[in-house]
Structure formats: C-alpha cells, structure tokens
Amino acid sequence: xxxxxxxxxxxxxxxxxxxxxxxxxxxxxxxxxxxxxxxxxxxxxxxxxxxxxxxxxxxxxxxxxxxxxxxxxxxxxxxxxxxxxxxxxxxxxxxxxxxxxxxxxxxxxxxxxxxxxxxxxxxxxxxxxxxxxxxxxxxxxxxxxxxxxxxxxxxxxxxxxxxxxxxxxxxxxxxxxxxxxxxxxxxxxxxxxxxxxxxxxxxxxxxxxxxxxxxxxxxxxxxxxxxxxxxxxxxxxxxxxxxxxxxxxxxxxxxxxxxxxxxxxxxxxxxxxxxxxxxxxxxxxxxxxxxxxxxxxxxxxxxxxxxxxxxxxxxxxxxxxxxxxxxxxxxxxxxxxxxxxxxxxxxxxxxxxxxxxxxxxxxxxxxxxxxxxxxxxxxxxxxxxxxxxxxxxxxxxxxxxxxxxxxxxxxxxxxxxxxxxxxxxxxxxxxxxxxxxxxxxxxxxx
Numbered sequence: 001x002x003x004x005x006x007x008x009x010x011x012x013x014x015x016x017x018x019x020x021x022x023x024x025x026x027x028x029x030x031x032x033x034x035x036x037x038x039x040x041x042x043x044x045x046x047x048x049x050x051x052x053x054x055x056x057x058x059x060x061x062x063x064x065x066x067x068x069x070x071x072x073x074x075x076x077x078x079x080x081x082x083x084x085x086x087x088x089x090x091x092x093x094x095x096x097x098x099x100x101x102x103x104x105x106x107x108x109x110x111x112x113x114x115x116x117x118x119x120x121x122x123x124x125x126x127x128x129x130x131x132x133x134x135x136x137x138x139x140x141x142x143x144x145x146x147x148x149x150x151x152x153x154x155x156x157x158x159x160x161x162x163x164x165x166x167x168x169x170x171x172x173x174x175x176x177x178x179x180x181x182x183x184x185x186x187x188x189x190x191x192x193x194x195x196x197x198x199x200x201x202x203x204x205x206x207x208x209x210x211x212x213x214x215x216x217x218x219x220x221x222x223x224x225x226x227x228x229x230x231x232x233x234x235x236x237x238x239x240x241x242x243x244x245x246x247x248x249x250x251x252x253x254x255x256x257x258x259x260x261x262x263x264x265x266x267x268x269x270x271x272x273x274x275x276x277x278x279x280x281x282x283x284x285x286x287x288x289x290x291x292x293x294x295x296x297x298x299x300x301x302x303x304x305x306x307x308x309x310x311x312x313x314x315x316x317x318x319x320x321x322x323x324x325x326x327x328x329x330x331x332x333x334x335x336x337x338x339x340x341x342x343x344x345x346x347x348x349x350x351x352x353x354x355x356x357x358x359x360x361x362x363x364x365x366x367x368x369x370x371x372x373x374x375x376x377x378x379x380x381x382x383x384x385x386x387x388x389x390x391x392x393x394x395x396x397x398x399x400x401x402x403x404x405x406x407x408x409x410x411x412x413x414x415x416x417x418x419x420x421x422x423x424x425x426x427x428x429x430x431x432x433x434x435x436x437x438x439x440x441x442x443x444x445x446x
Contacts, residue, residue, distance in 0.1 A: 005021065006020070006023050006025075006073075007019070008073075009269065010077070011051065012077070017037050021033065023072075025065050026062055026063060027063045027064075027068060034078070037223065046078060048077070049079055050074070050075075050076060053069075057076065072267075135180070136181060136228070137183065137186050137229045137231060138184050138231075140227070140230075141181060153336075158345045159172065160362075160368065160369055161367070172369065174371040174373060175342070175373065176375070177338060177386045179336075183389045184231065184334065185316050186391065186392065187393070188394075189232060190393065190394070191219070191402075192403070194399070199215065199276070199320070204328070209280065209322075210247055212248070212250035212278050213243075214252065215239055215240040215277075217235045217275060217276055218261075218270045218271065219273045231314065233391075236270055238276060240413065241258060243412065249289075257420055268402070273316060274317060274318055278321065281321055282321075284385070285384075285390075286333060286388055288352035289353070290317075290384075291339055291352070292343060292352055295335050295342075298340055299344055301314075313340070316332055316391055317332070317334060330393055332391035333389060334391060335387045339387040356381040356384065357382040357387070359372050361380075374386065
C-alpha cells in the first residue's frame with residue numbers, strides 16, 4: 001500500500017469491511033465500494049457514522065473524503081433505520097462476489113465444500129469426508145436456523161444455587177456438551193510470513209525450545225467469499241510482550257506499553273486479532289489449560305456489535321509446534337461459546353493441570369451446581385477436544401504484506417532485553433541514514 005491510498009474500515013451489522021481508496025477519493029467513491037460488498041433489502045434509511053465522534057457523515061458524492069474528516073485508519077459505522085413510523089428496518093447482506101479462479105463451465109465436484117477451497121498449511125489438517133463442512137460461519141448458521149438465539153450458550157445463565165431449609169429453589173439448568181457447529185472466524189491468513197519465521201527461529205534456535213514463546217497477533221478482518229457469509233482474519237504483525245515461561249507454560253506479564261502498541265496498530269488500520277504461542281509436539285490440539293486461557297481472552301474481547309445483540313468474540317488462537325518433518329507448523333483455533341460460558345459462571349476451574357478439563361465441585365454441602373453431560377452420561381471431566389473450534393489457515397505464495405521490512409530489533413527478547421527507547425533510537429538512526437543518502441527526497445513514498 002502506497003501513500004497515495006488510504007484504508008477505511010466500515011462496521012455494519014454483518015461484520016467489518018476493509019476498503020482501500022485513493023487518498024483524494026470522494027464520498028461517492030466510498031459509496032460505490034460499499035455497494036459492491038453490501039446489499040440492503042427493504043426500505044431503509046442508511047447512514048454512515050464516524051465511530052470515534054458518533055457524528056453522521058453528511059455530504060455530496062463529490063465531496064472529498066479528507067474534507068469529511070475521513071482519513072487513513074478512520075473507522076465508520078453503517079447504520080440503518082426504518083423510513084417513517086410504519087417502515088421496516090432493512091436487512092444488510094453480503095453481495096455474492098464470484099471467485100475469478102473458478103471456471104464457470106466446470107461442474108462442481110462432489111468433494112467440494114466450504115472448507116476445501118482454502119487448503120490449510122497445517123500438517124495436522126484432517127481430511128474432509130463429507131460434503132458438509134465441519135463448521136459453518138456464524139451468520140450462515142444463524143440464517144439456516146431461522147435466527148433462533150434463545151438456545152445460544154452466551155444467552156444462558158448457569159449459576160450455582162444455595163439450598164436453604166424451608167425455601168423453594170429453582171434447580172439450575174443442566175448443560176450438554178456438544179461440538180459447536182459454527183465459528184466466528186472462518187480463516188486466518190498469515191501475511192506476516194517473515195515475522196512468523198523470525199518468531200519460530202527465535203524459539204527453535206535461540207531458546208532451543210526449552211522455553212515456550214507467545215505474542216499478540218495484529219491485523220484486520222475482511223469478508224471471505226470462499227465461505228457463505230464468511231469472515232477472514234488477516235495477520236500482518238506480531239508483538240511479543242514481556243512474558244515468563246518454561247518448557248511447559250508461558251504467561252504474559254503486565255505490559256504498560258500494550259496500549260501504545262494498540263494505538264500504533266489502529267493508526268495503521270490494524271487491530272489485535274488473536275495471539276500465538278509455541279508448544280512441544282503433543283497429541284492434543286489444545287491442552288485443558290490452553291482452553292481456559294483462550295476462553296479468558298475471548299471473554300475479555302467479546303463484543304456486542306453483532307446485529308443480533310449476541311456477544312461475539314473474533315479472537316483467534318494460533319499455535320506453533322514442530323511437525324513430523326522437523327519444520328514449524330501452524331494451527332489456528334478458537335474455543336467454543338460453551339467453554340466461555342462454563343468459565344464465566346465458574347463451572348470449570350481456572351487451573352487445569354491434567355489431561356482433561358475438570359468440572360468445579362460444590363464449595364459446601366448446601367450448594368447445588370448445574371449438571372454437565374457429554375452425550376450419553378453425566379461427567380466430572382471433559383475431553384478438551386469438545387471445546388476446540390478449528391479455523392483454517394494459510395499463507396500467500398507471493399509476499400503481499402503491508403509491511404515491506406521486518407529487519408528491526410524485537411523488544412522483550414533475551415537476557416539483555418531492549419525496550420521502546422532503544423527501538424526508537426534504532427528507527428531514528430535509520431531515518432537519519434535515509435535522509436543523508438537522499439533516499440527520502442528521491443522517493444517520498446518511502
């Protein structure tokens with residue numbers, strides 16, 4: 001992306017659109033790009049609102065974007081309301097964009113499904129054995145189920161009940177653990193290939209895999225036409241915060257600089273989309289403690305911006321381990337909404353040292369907990385695979401990241417760790433060398 005273009009994010013009831021426009025573009029250009037992505041059904045009054053100021057964007061199609069305070073990184077909201085007292089609220093839908101790589105004259109293969117169009121880079125990817133994809137995108141699943149929200153996990157409450165003598169109580173609802181049929185993110189695309197390779201090399205060579213390593217993923221979300229109403233997370237960078245680790249565990253420490261990192265990412269049109277951690281080869285995709293840690297983060301980052309009002313978390317967990325061929329292998333996951341509910345309501349313990357997720361026990365004799373079932377029986381321990389939601393992942397064949405250089409020093413690494421001041425001095429020296437060599441004057445885009 002050159003300095004002649006800007007990126008504007010538009011939030012709507014169906015997700016986030018990341019739109020690239022000419023720096024000197026007009027409001028009409030923005031509307032045309034939106035119309036290519038979003039279709040509005042029914043009579044409705046659609047308006048654009050600046051997400052930072054809550055001010056409605058009012059202007060003519062010929063008005064330049066910068067005159068309306070729409071610049072690089074601006075986040076807008078697309079809101080729709082009925083026209084008049086008897087009008088209906090229009091429904092926003094994705095515009096179906098045909099895939100240019102698909103031959104229109106070719107008959108669809110019997111083996112094609114929603115997950116097979118983007119092969120993953122994981123060595124642990126499971127073969128598709130049926131026409132139906134294992135997971136549907138959340139909006140597609142809602143549509144197929146008539147937008148029935150009443151039985152969704154995060155709409156339920158599973159509180160402990162205290163039994164008191166001579167007083168009627170309501171027996172808490174039981175919970176049946178099932179594999180979640182939907183996912184809030186369908187695909188993770190790792191644009192930051194060099195960054196990932198540097199991260200893997202530091203863990204494998206410098207740390208010699210004796211300590212685990214973790215970091216935050218930064219990127220953006222876009223619609224994904226390979227899945228019905230799908231959402232794709234695109235990773236552009238990794239930030240490694242202060243952390244303490246050993247061969248079996250890694251924990252983030254308190255980081256006062258994280259807010260600054262989030263601010264810098266926002267100015268670049270990016271946001272925190274997930275986290276990445278390493279582990280030694282093992283049989284489980286996610287350990288019981290990984291399930292707890294991921295559920296905590298997803299609860300913290302759950303948003304109520306979905307058009308149904310259902311709290312949705314699009315935070316992706318990415319793991320890195322050594323595959324059978326001795327090369328680093330990536331896998332992407334989320335944990336199910338049921339896991340988030342069990343943790344939220346205190347029905348599973350915070351610490352899970354075993355091979356299965358242990359159900360919390362009553363704290364005293366008069367306490368009554370909801371009963372938890374796996375298909376066919378009541379249980380006190382749950383296989384962590386019940387909570388795993390697989391996210392497809394891939395990397396581009398040709399590098400096309402928005403960042404052209406990754407050869408800068410990393411913070412919070414090694415015994416002699418560098419901080420923001422040292423990184424700032426590094427970039428100041430680079431800028432000075434570019435200026436002295438005439439590089440910036442010759443090509444102002446860099």
